[in-house]
Amino acid sequence: MSSPIPSSPEQNVQHKVVVSTPYYVPAYLGGGPIQTLKALINAAPSEFKTRVVCTNHDLGKTAPLTDNPNRWIEVGPAQVQYVEGGIRSRIKALKETNDADLIYLNSLFNPRYSLLPMLLKRVGFWKKGALLIAPRGELDPGALALKTRKKKAFLTAFKLLRFHKSALWHASTSVEAAQIKKQFGDVTVLVRENETSLPQQAFSRPPRKAGPPRLLFVSRLDEKKGLHILLQSLKSIAAPLDLKIVGAFENSDYESRCRRHIEQLDDNISIEFSGPLERDNVLQSMQSADLLVFPTAGENFGHVIAEALSQSCPVMCSANTPWTNHLTDGGGFVVQQNTADAWRQSISEFVLLGSNSWVEASQSSGETYNIWRNEDKGTHVFTLAETSLKQN
Template sequence: MKVLHIVPTFYPATYWGGPIWSTKAICDGIAAVPDVELQVLTSDAAGPAISDRVTPATLPYPVHYARRMAGHCIAPDLLARLPRAIHWADLVHVTGTYNMPTLPAFALARVLGKPLVWSPRGALQATEDWAEAPHLRIKHGFEHLANIFRPRDTVLHVTAAQEARQSVRRLQGIARAVIPNAVDIPVDLPQRQRDGSGCRLMFLSRLHPKKGLEALFDTMARLPSRFTLDIYGTGDAAYARMLQLRANFSNGRIRMHGHVEGKAKAAAFAGADLFVLPSHSENFGIVVAEALAHRVPVLTTQRTPWQELERHGCGRCIDLSRSDLAAEIAALAEHDLLQMGERGRAWVRRDFSTAAMVAAFEGLYRDLAGQGFQEVMV
């Protein structure tokens, strides 16, 4: 089976956040299946500036990094390679929404009669449930064209039932497959200890208004001085400067650290008591799973698919419009956060393994390529 992944940006372009890691995990797993050939077409965009270009990674499958010429991922060479690559494939998997490769890939797959999996990575959901989402008129136009251009045999891949409900409202009669992202479970973790005199809050994600950071900054001004906040991530330069300016007036209680990965990310989790993600929209929120995998309990919102945090005894999922974020954080800090973290780690180890995700995608690909697809819920 020949599988083609078309994605606007790809590993090691980790600036673009969680989807980079989850897409790579799918490709790594599928490429290891004995009778599968995998190719990836992407751009070389490593960040917002045109000069930000990735150094191609050495991977066990071919990845073509087309040179970005403008915008987020406008790469003419990527478009030029699409016809031959799609003709080669038995199945096409397109990741991303509202960007250059998506609609041309849809149209060519339709013309060439190739089945297609589409992973919007939360973009359709965000447009549906976030009233302040930018460029709404342009996005509605994109969705209209997507409905016209996509092949008849197209399956929408979403990571949670909530994303499925909100995404399919924006499309017409599309089949769906619910397959959660996987998370790497670190084998060896440093022993975490709480300093009873303080509570170290942590945020790690893309710096973007939809992540609720401004509400979190307002909350810090209302929490006692024993609460501190460490922020990890990058985003739009102007927005990041605004946040840094606000952090400068926090008397050192809010610290911004920029992008981290690998050992630096593990160290960041090891130094946190509670992970807070007050997001207005998340299709999955891989950072929530990562925090739990590192034994850090989580407070997030009902606009994420993590409503079972309380049932598993490892955090809370609140309605941000009705709840007092400061009061929720203060109340959660009174619990045994170390024990909550242990329960969270056990949960993600059981339910969010890479093996389960890869098996679900392999089944989806084979069913769709063989014209025997039925909607998938994992």
């Protein structure tokens, strides 16, 4: 049986928020959305009391994150319930938050942690709570191009039920806001860049060790993130090159596809699969890499890009992220056409620059990060939501 929500000082609490999300820390295999959500909660003003309902395991794993599931546990400033036991346990956990003013969904398409709360809201679960949905790049054209049939069916039903009309939407950029409005028309979209817990200043690197260029790929290993494009691009590159791949494959078909590309590479290309790494180890890998390579089909934010720049690691990525201007201003390189041929040309050009230029690119990426990190990010999205609700 679930425990009651622990008491906490209420002097400053004016608003209660429940966050429904598939994964939360200490989970890390779900990538950037987990770290973004942690930073969002940590940065919330003191008048917001936040509770999180999530799964008691990491992406693709069965090992529990806590030995105390289905109970409220303090994790940073939030109360978190790591759920086991199926739909009844999820409903029970959500029912204990029925006094929430704001229901924040950290995904659009997730059936258990997004669709279920929407349905519960429709039947009166939260009498006064408003939905705030963060699609996390799921409405990007590149993302919608994958598993198209299922997503079209979901969006059709979603619109027929008119869930979109009664919700607020959290977009990380104006581009994502436009994508939301393209799908759902005249809806209320709050634009606020994602929070981050990264340092205020970029890591200052030690002198570079001699050797061939060291490339790094960090992400979930699925089609959207573009590892197959990267591996195809390495064919016919004659210079020695090291590539470290950090992440876990999400299905065996895609893994087989990528390994076939690796088998076709010449011996001058060294490939290392490290598997998934915890965040501190990811940052350490970035500290010694010459270039993060990321041919993603689309990102609403791209937390891994911010992480790389924070470690003074230059980034080469597709034009399908909000980082294009920062990278072209000195943080790295943008590959306009997200094809193997275009990536082959861009990587070849980077290799030909030589070690002195690689070091200069590293210094420039750190400077770009410092400028970005210290920009005024504006009002927290929870506050924006409460203000919008008062106005309407």
